[in-house]
Amino acid sequence: MIGLGFILISTLAAFLQHIHFPKDAERTLDKVTYGTLLVGFTNAAPWVYPSSTGAQGIEAAIVDSFATTLHAKVEWIEGTEEQLYKALRRGEIDILVGGITDKTPWKEEIGLTKPYIETAVVIAQAASQALNNQHPSVEGQPVAVMKGTDEGYYVRKKKGRPFYTTQLPVSKMFSVGYDWQVQDWKMQNTGIVLKKESHVIAVPPGENAFLLALDKYLFEHKAAIKSGLNH
Amino acid sequence: MGNKEHVEYPEALQPKYEQAKKLAWITIGYIVSVVILMFMVMGQSQAMKTAWADDTVGLISPISFLVASAWATKEPNKRFPYGFHRVANIAYICGALALFLLGLYLLIDSVSKLVSGERPSIGMAVIFKTPVWSGYLMMLVLLWSVVPAVILGKKKLPLASDLHEKTLYADAETNKADWMMGLAAMAGIIGIGFGWYWADSVIAGILSLDIIYDGFTHLKQATFDLMNERPTTVSHQEEAPVTQKIHDLLSGMSWIKEVNVRLREEGHVFYGEALIIPEDTPDIITKIKEATRKVHEVDWRIKDFILGIVDKVQAD
Numbered sequence: 001m002i003g004l005g006f007i008l009i010s011t012l013a014a015f016l017q018h019i020h021f022p023k024d025a026e027r028t029l030d031k032v033t034y035g036t037l038l039v040g041f042t043n044a045a046p047w048v049y050p051s052s053t054g055a056q057g058i059e060a061a062i063v064d065s066f067a068t069t070l071h072a073k074v075e076w077i078e079g080t081e082e083q084l085y086k087a088l089r090r091g092e093i094d095i096l097v098g099g100i101t102d103k104t105p106w107k108e109e110i111g112l113t114k115p116y117i118e119t120a121v122v123i124a125q126a127a128s129q130a131l132n133n134q135h136p137s138v139e140g141q142p143v144a145v146m147k148g149t150d151e152g153y154y155v156r157k158k159k160g161r162p163f164y165t166t167q168l169p170v171s172k173m174f175s176v177g178y179d180w181q182v183q184d185w186k187m188q189n190t191g192i193v194l195k196k197e198s199h200v201i202a203v204p205p206g207e208n209a210f211l212l213a214l215d216k217y218l219f220e221h222k223a224a225i226k227s228g229l230n231h
Numbered sequence: 232m233g234n235k236e237h238v239e240y241p242e243a244l245q246p247k248y249e250q251a252k253k254l255a256w257i258t259i260g261y262i263v264s265v266v267i268l269m270f271m272v273m274g275q276s277q278a279m280k281t282a283w284a285d286d287t288v289g290l291i292s293p294i295s296f297l298v299a300s301a302w303a304t305k306e307p308n309k310r311f312p313y314g315f316h317r318v319a320n321i322a323y324i325c326g327a328l329a330l331f332l333l334g335l336y337l338l339i340d341s342v343s344k345l346v347s348g349e350r351p352s353i354g355m356a357v358i359f360k361t362p363v364w365s366g367y368l369m370m371l372v373l374l375w376s377v378v379p380a381v382i383l384g385k386k387k388l389p390l391a392s393d394l395h396e397k398t399l400y401a402d403a404e405t406n407k408a409d410w411m412m413g414l415a416a417m418a419g420i421i422g423i424g425f426g427w428y429w430a431d432s433v434i435a436g437i438l439s440l441d442i443i444y445d446g447f448t449h450l451k452q453a454t455f456d457l458m459n460e461r462p463t464t465v466s467h468q469e470e471a472p473v474t475q476k477i478h479d480l481l482s483g484m485s486w487i488k489e490v491n492v493r494l495r496e497e498g499h500v501f502y503g504e505a506l507i508i509p510e511d512t513p514d515i516i517t518k519i520k521e522a523t524r525k526v527h528e529v530d531w532r533i534k535d536f537i538l539g540i541v542d543k544v545q546a547d
């Protein structure tokens with residue numbers, strides 16, 4: 001019975017594929033193909049941040065190459081998070097990037113892709129430190145964290161002392177960063193994980209053809225995106 | 232007096248009772264699988280959320296049936312001299328209230344989503360390393376929420392009638408009606424796929440109305456049961472003929488001048504009394520014993536029946 005249902009739904013799926021299913025509520029995919037992709041972004045290094053050409057960073061690169069597959073021009077629009085979420089919700093922009101994770105409080109009101117990368121926020125230590133420190137502990141130790149993030153909270157939970165800075169890493173000090181940044185910093189991962197993040201890209205709600213196209217692009221380039229992180 | 236040994240069901244019905252308990256366990260296992268699978272693929276579809284919530288509440292009926300079966304057969308004691316049959320009624324009213332409130336919540340939720348023009352997004356899922364639209368996966372899960380439910384419902388319905396088990400009956404009816412819920416939710420997902428985002432909330436709203444209606448019907452009946460309404464048939468459609476049968480039996484006895492029969496439901500069984508004005512007759516004690524025995528033969532559900540002699544009988 002269930003097997004029969006499986007066949008039925010597969011047949012239905014095959015038929016619907018033929019008529020371009022699912023469709024967008026507001027035809028976003030049609031509009032941006034050979035057109036312009038309006039991309040809102042917030043300054044969220046290293047994911048995306050402003051540059052002379054508009055934006056750069058990991059997510060800027062993803063959006064640029066996705067736009068190429070649609071033969072679309074990208075127009076970058078920098079704004080605040082709330083402003084851009086509201087614009088996205090009403091379909092005034094086509095994509096929103098800015099280091100968004102699947103835990104975003106706006107997730108009920110907008111469309112989110114599947115996570116294109118899972119990263120861990122870890123504590124890194126200088127390579128020289130690592131030599132005589134096989135089982136590192138940050139208890140009572142200063143740990144460099146970016147000012148204005150929640151990293152200090154997690155460091156305190158591990159009994160470390162947050163050292164607030166605006167420039168990471170801090171040499172010869174434990175420093176908080178993404179697992180894939182540690183190597184760039186020429187440091188070593190202590191294996192202490194503060195939190196995990198699943199990064200996503202936001203699209204207008206109900207634009208399911210467009211969402212599926214972006215989801216498929218991310219799925220097919222997952223490996224490339226991941227290796228792109230460690231230059 | 233008139234209190235036979237304390238088993239809930241007569242010998243002949245025991246196998247059916249055991250089968251009903253087994254089906255209730257199967258139902259619980261099955262619904263848990265549906266609830267988990269649905270939760271995993273649910274996404275933002277309001278219709279799917281409604282179907283999911285309905286299935287979750289569907290657990291209450293079989294659980295309360297099993298809890299009640301464990302309790303209802305307990306011996307009466309000093310503190311609870313009427314026994315524990317009413318555990319079934321309490322389980323019933325709890326389930327009905329949960330269903331009713333859930334329906335109200337879902338209706339408000341759907342209407343507010345419709346009014347604010349929310350557009351559900353359904354993205355990609357990966358099956359066997361192949362990316363597909365999640366909507367297909369959701370439909371497949373909904374199919375799993377429909378087909379076994381209908382089969383289970385059909386199996387439980389006749390058992391519930393035979394056992395005079397209202398919780399089980401309501402449960403079976405819900406299962407049997409589940410195909411509508413599942414198909415409607417599928418229509419909602421197809422609607423989303425065609426870009427008709429409003430279809431999803433509209434269908435969810437209709438489904439929640441159905442839940443409210445079910446909840447209200449059961450709540451009403453559960454309240455009536457606790458208020459000692461005269462016995463009704465298990466589907467609650469009509470008055471059970473048992474009261475009339477006892478009345479006819481007793482008023483046919485020559486030594487009884489007038490009689491008023493009162494019955495109430497205690498879970499699956501009936502408790503009650505006949506208030507009688509006797510003719511002036513010798514050997515009344517033997518006659519009362521004989522009449523009580525005959526009343527118990529009318530129906531197996533008559534568990535505790537008392538004949539009382541009064542000087543005035545209230546008119547029906």
